[in-house]
Amino acid sequence: MLLQKHQHQPRLEGTTVTHENGYEITDITLAPEGRKRIAWARANMPILRSISQTFARTQPFENLTIAICLHLEAKTAVWLEVLKQGGAEIAITGSPGSTQDDTAAALVADHGIAVFTRSDESFEDHLGYCRRVLEFSPDLMADNGGDLHALLAQEPAFAELADTVMGGTEETTTGARRIREKANQFEFPTLVINDTDAKRIVENRFGVGSSVVDGLMRATNIMLHGKRVAVVGYGYCGSGTAQRLRGMGAHVTVVDADPLKQLEAHLEGFSVADLNAAVETADIVLTVTGFEGILGARQFAAMKDGALIANAGHFASEIDLKALQEMAKCKEEVRDHICKYVLEGGKNLYLIGDGNLINLSAGDGNPIEIMDLGLALQSLSLARMASGDKDLPNGAQRVPRDIEQVVAKEALKHWTR
Numbered sequence: 439m440l441l442q443k444h445q446h447q448p449r450l451e452g453t454t455v456t457h458e459n460g461y462e463i464t465d466i467t468l469a470p471e472g473r474k475r476i477a478w479a480r481a482n483m484p485i486l487r488s489i490s491q492t493f494a495r496t497q498p499f500e501n502l503t504i505a506i507c508l509h510l511e512a513k514t515a516v517w518l519e520v521l522k523q524g525g526a527e528i529a530i531t532g533s534p535g536s537t538q539d540d541t542a543a544a545l546v547a548d549h550g551i552a553v554f555t556r557s558d559e560s561f562e563d564h565l566g567y568c569r570r571v572l573e574f575s576p577d578l579m580a581d582n583g584g585d586l587h588a589l590l591a592q593e594p595a596f597a598e599l600a601d602t603v604m605g606g607t608e609e610t611t612t613g614a615r616r617i618r619e620k621a622n623q624f625e626f627p628t629l630v631i632n633d634t635d636a637k638r639i640v641e642n643r644f645g646v647g648s649s650v651v652d653g654l655m656r657a658t659n660i661m662l663h664g665k666r667v668a669v670v671g672y673g674y675c676g677s678g679t680a681q682r683l684r685g686m687g688a689h690v691t692v693v694d695a696d697p698l699k700q701l702e703a704h705l706e707g708f709s710v711a712d713l714n715a716a717v718e719t720a721d722i723v724l725t726v727t728g729f730e731g732i733l734g735a736r737q738f739a740a741m742k743d744g745a746l747i748a749n750a751g752h753f754a755s756e757i758d759l760k761a762l763q764e765m766a767k768c769k770e771e772v773r774d775h776i777c778k779y780v781l782e783g784g785k786n787l788y789l790i791g792d793g794n795l796i797n798l799s800a801g802d803g804n805p806i807e808i809m810d811l812g813l814a815l816q817s818l819s820l821a822r823m824a825s826g827d828k829d830l831p832n833g834a835q836r837v838p839r840d841i842e843q844v845v846a847k848e849a850l851k852h853w854t855r
Contacts, residue, residue, distance in 0.1 A: 464539040472544030475512035483810040493524030500525035505576035513809040531567035535794030579606035584613030605823030612752040627830035645808030647678030653801030663687030668716040671727035754793035
């Protein structure tokens with residue numbers, strides 16, 4: 439039996455980790471710092487500001503509850519304010535390693551949003567929090583990596599939601615792949631944000647590339663000029679990352695299983711190699727694939743002493759962390775976000791951000807303006823499904839082209855002023 443929709447809590451004072459039914463965060467007293475973060479993001483998100491004005495008038499989410507799984511940081515908080523303006527009740531969880539605890543506190547204290555996430559949560563904690571937001575009996579879902587959809591498909595406790603959910607969105611290619619694998623289990627439409635040209639080109643290529651480099655430099659404080667970097671995966675995120683690294687003077691080798699992607703990388707001026715050859719000489723190995731187990735024991739054994747390992751794909755499981763731990767004689771946190779693994783023979787390998795998304799675990803994620811565009815796509819997609827659009831078939835599908843065009847025009851208007 440699903441729990442009834444919870445009553446959100448009023449503004450709170452003092453330190454609180456949990457509240458019955460209402461939220462689970464690290465520390466409510468962090469809210470003042472979170473307000474500052476959110477205010478700065480809000481000031482630089484004109485597309486969402488425009489949508490918020492429309493939503494306040496039209497109330498597309500009146501009497502509806504939205505369950506959300508998305509990185510809980512300041513830009514996400516601005517988006518939640520927009521959904522609230524449109525009448526939505528919201529329950530949200532984040533992702534391991536990317537939550538800003540002060541932002542979470544501000545959302546609870548100022549908006550009474552049901553927030554279930556902590557910066558130090560494990561993946562098991564994360565799945566538990568996903569269950570918590572589904573217990574709010576949502577009418578709409580906004581997913582990231584397909585975790586909410588997977589729970590609906592796999593756990594009998596949530597089976598009845600299949601008849602009540604009006605629709606969902608999915609942010610990532612990884613999540614879309616998971617949803618499509620269970621296509622016949624979802625009797626509602628899911629609009630895949632990452633299938634849009636706007637998301638792929640603007641956010642993934644330009645946003646992810648710059649934020650990955652930012653996270654890498656914040657975590658390490660090392661010079662990238664002259665470093666040999668293996669970028670594993672040459673989709674939109676991987677190509678943008680490779681380009682930004684090259685712009686910083688790094689010598690980039692691209693690894694991809696697809697011959698067409700290898701050819702594309704070659705024609706764009708990158709060295710191309712297979713995985714095992716690339717990691718042998720790399721100072722930095724960065725995964726951006728969306729698949730599990732890309733780096734394993736064989737690659738760790740081949741890496742040189744002092745190599746840095748990082749992930750910019752969706753799940754930390756792109757790196758076989760269990761294999762790395764089993765190969766290590768000991769490990770030590772040597773700097774915020776950096777753990778040294780000492781292997782047999784004294785070789786040191788350095789893992790950044792525990793394998794979580796480096797741009798969020800060690801940085802602030804994609805640039806504010808980039809996420810303004812991406813979250814505008816989310817907002818209008820959810821509003822379309824809330825309207826009961828009968829033209830949307832069940833299952834994962836691309837965002838309607840007219841939504842993408844509206845957002846692109848708004849971005850062009852604001853960014854070219």
